[in-house]
Amino acid sequence: MDSTDIERDLRQVLEARGQRYTEQRAAVYRFLHGTDVHPTAEEVFLRVRGDLPGISLATVYKSLETLVGCGLAHKLSYGDTSARYDGRTDPHLHARCLSCGRITDVPGRVPAAQLPPPARAGHFRVTGYRVELTGYCAQCDPGEAAEA
Amino acid sequence: MDSTDIERDLRQVLEARGQRYTEQRAAVYRFLHGTDVHPTAEEVFLRVRGDLPGISLATVYKSLETLVGCGLAHKLSYGDTSARYDGRTDPHLHARCLSCGRITDVPGRVPAAQLPPPARAGHFRVTGYRVELTGYCAQCDPGEAAEA
DNA sequence: ATCCTTGCAAAGCATTTGCAGTCAC
DNA sequence: GTGACTGCAAATGCTTTGCAAGGAT
Numbered sequence: 001m002d003s004t005d006i007e008r009d010l011r012q013v014l015e016a017r018g019q020r021y022t023e024q025r026a027a028v029y030r031f032l033h034g035t036d037v038h039p040t041a042e043e044v045f046l047r048v049r050g051d052l053p054g055i056s057l058a059t060v061y062k063s064l065e066t067l068v069g070c071g072l073a074h075k076l077s078y079g080d081t082s083a084r085y086d087g088r089t090d091p092h093l094h095a096r097c098l099s100c101g102r103i104t105d106v107p108g109r110v111p112a113a114q115l116p117p118p119a120r121a122g123h124f125r126v127t128g129y130r131v132e133l134t135g136y137c138a139q140c141d142p143g144e145a146a147e148a
Numbered sequence: 149m150d151s152t153d154i155e156r157d158l159r160q161v162l163e164a165r166g167q168r169y170t171e172q173r174a175a176v177y178r179f180l181h182g183t184d185v186h187p188t189a190e191e192v193f194l195r196v197r198g199d200l201p202g203i204s205l206a207t208v209y210k211s212l213e214t215l216v217g218c219g220l221a222h223k224l225s226y227g228d229t230s231a232r233y234d235g236r237t238d239p240h241l242h243a244r245c246l247s248c249g250r251i252t253d254v255p256g257r258v259p260a261a262q263l264p265p266p267a268r269a270g271h272f273r274v275t276g277y278r279v280e281l282t283g284y285c286a287q288c289d290p291g292e293a294a295e296a
Numbered sequence: 297a298t299c300c301t302t303g304c305a306a307a308g309c310a311t312t313t314g315c316a317g318t319c320a321c
Numbered sequence: 322g323t324g325a326c327t328g329c330a331a332a333t334g335c336t337t338t339g340c341a342a343g344g345a346t
Contacts, residue, residue, distance in 0.1 A: 020300055020345055041336080056303045061336060063301095078225055082335055095272045104272045123286035124243045124252045130280045138271035168320055168325060189311080204328045209311065230310055302343070312333070319326070 006033055013070045027051050028063040032073055032087030038094070038103035040082045076103060078132070095133035099140035106133060154181055161218050175199050176211040180221055180235030186242070186251035188230045224251060226280070243281035247288035254281060 010029050011021040027048045032039070039047070045060040064085055067073040076084040076094060081101050086094075093106040158177050159169040175196045180187070187195065193208040212233055215221040222234040224242060229249050234242075241254040 022301065059302055095274060106272065124254065124283055125289050126243060126281050126283040128282045130282065132278045133274045134276045134278065135272055135274040141273050170326065207327055308337070
């Protein structure tokens with residue numbers, strides 16, 4: 001899928017929801033879809049500003065929210081720091097570096113069957129789950145002295 | 149373990165780290181340890197103010213951070229809203245209501261053996277993992293119209 | 297022409313920090 | 322008495338919002 005395809009898909013999804021295709025949204029989506037660094041809103045802003053010098057941080061936040069609402073991106077909130085965004089939609093796990101906060105993709109996945117009986121989680125109706133790995137990325141590992 | 153025991157344990161842990169036992173920390177810990185509602189800092193503040201009318205929100209934040217640092221509590225950050233705190237230390241899962249944000253304890257746990265090969269997560273050294281269930285709590289379920 | 301989106305600046309919210317007074321040891 | 326802790330208020334950092342001008346259909 002090249003850049004043209006990506007933009008066509010974006011337009012289609014936006015129109016299906018009564019929203020408009022704009023350069024700003026396209027630039028944000030293009031960047032997010034083509035990277036695996038799971039950037040923060042600020043990082044998206046700095047990067048996208050290379051293509052669209054006039055774009056504002058508020059617009060980046062709004063565009064990201066729009067993409068998440070359309071299912072074209074996921075928001076990764078770990079609270080400790082600012083939210084990160086993921087433009088990949090294939091199944092994968094996230095590993096978060098306890099030292100620098102960077103998110104690394106991990107190919108595997110956890111079968112739902114191995115989780116506790118969903119129906120019987122007290123009076124809670126379980127509809128989904130999320131697994132997050134923690135540890136140290138290649139850049140931070142050498143230190144190895146750090147602990148959580 | 150009654151209230152007296154809890155306070156003795158707290159004193160011991162604090163002293164082992166060169167920190168002082170105070171009424172404020174004791175009140176926060178007592179409340180957190182005796183509930184399973186996973187309160188936010190604000191909720192802890194409102195509740196503890198019943199015992200200590202003069203306590204400030206900043207002190208609650210500082211006390212919670214101290215307890216987390218001592219391993220006497222866990223901080224649950226889901227980003228969407230404010231952080232929540234857990235004073236229980238026995239193994240259990242957390243189920244988060246997508247409607248109201250409430251956290252419900254679920255007795256089970258996920259064996260590490262069922263996760264993807266830790267050592268081989270790309271160039272990432274995995275040291276731990278976290279599982280979070282999502283769905284709807286008893287109070288929000290009746291609606292059943294809502295979706296994620 | 298319509299009305300959605302942008303960009304700017306200001307507001308909002310959770311959390312942290314500086315500091316003088318107070319308390320635990 | 323000494324150093325850590327509290328409470329207050331101000332500051333911080335991320336994110337959202339109000340609104341007039343601009344852009345997409």
